[in-house]
Structure formats: structure tokens, C-alpha cells
Amino acid sequence: MRTGVGALKAAGFLRHDLSQIVGVLEFIGGALLLPRWAAIANALGKGGSELTLRAGCWFILCGLGMIVSTRKRKSPVCWSQTVLCLELLRSRGGNGAVAIGVIMLLVGTASGCVLQEFVFPPKMKGA
Numbered sequence: 001m002r003t004g005v006g007a008l009k010a011a012g013f014l015r016h017d018l019s020q021i022v023g024v025l026e027f028i029g030g031a032l033l034l035p036r037w038a039a040i041a042n043a044l045g046k047g048g049s050e051l052t053l054r055a056g057c058w059f060i061l062c063g064l065g066m067i068v069s070t071r072k073r074k075s076p077v078c079w080s081q082t083v084l085c086l087e088l089l090r091s092r093g094g095n096g097a098v099a100i101g102v103i104m105l106l107v108g109t110a111s112g113c114v115l116q117e118f119v120f121p122p123k124m125k126g127a
Contacts, residue, residue, distance in 0.1 A: 018070060018112055018120070022063040025108070029059030054097050057085045058104045065108020069116060 032040070033056025041048035060081070067078045082105065089097040116122070 018066050018115060021115070022066045025059050025063030025066070029056045029061075029063065032056035032059065050092060054089060054093050054100075057089050057097075058101060061085050061101050061104040062108035062111075065105040065110075066112035066115075068105070068109045069112025 031037075032052045036049045036052050041052055044051050064078055064082050064085070067073065067075070072078060086098055086101050089101045
């Protein structure tokens with residue numbers, strides 16, 4: 001789900017503040033999470049498949065954190081995806097993986113706030 005939505009956002013569809021950046025993060029996360037690429041998993045050694053699963057969730061959570069920093073923060077889809085990613089991390093990697101997931105969510109939120117403030121400031125009405 002996130003891979004397709006991420007690709008649409010990265011391509012400029014489904015517009016909201018920071019949508020293209022979020023789209024790239026969600027696309028990378030979905031690409032890592034869904035197929036668990038054998039070439040990447042093997043290059044990472046023992047446990048590589050689990051690491052790609054966790055990294056995929058972490059990228060998605062960073063993107064979702066950026067969404068939280070925008071006016072779309074009230075979206076039930078955003079929060080349901082956040083809960084599902086954190087639960088997947090908990091069930092596969094324990095509390096340590098969840099802690100990193102929460103940190104990635106916070107990093108995404110902080111990055112989104114900084115980007116909106118300094119890189120993509122809101123346009124002034126009447127200016």
C-alpha cells in the first residue's frame with residue numbers, strides 16, 4: 001500500500017505540503033519492506049531479511065512523521081499506518097525496534113517542521 005501511495009506522492013499526485021519528499025521515503029520503505037529483496041538481504045548477512053523489514057518500517061515512519069507535521073496530521077489513515085508499522089516492528093523486533101520506530105517518527109516530524117519553516121514557508125495571503 002505505502003509503495004504505491006509513495007510513488008504517487010513522489011510523482012506529484014496526492015498533493016500536500018512535503019508530499020514529494022514523503023512519497024520518496026514511503027516508496028523506499030515499501031520497496032524494502034514488501035519484497036524483502038534477496039540481493040539486499042544476502043548482502044546484509046545473517047538476519048538481512050529482518051533488517052530490511054525493519055528498515056522499511058523505519059523509512060515509512062519517517063515519512064509518516066513528516067505528514068504529522070502538516071495539516072494532514074488529523075488523517076486516520078496516517079495514524080492507522082503508524083500504529084500498524086509500530087505493531088509490526090514490535091512483533092518482529094521487540095521493544096528496541098519500536099523505540100527506533102518512534103525515534104524515526106519524531107525525526108520525520110521535526111524534519112517536516114524545519115522544512116516547512118525554512119525551505120517551504122507558507123505563502124502570505126495578500127502579499
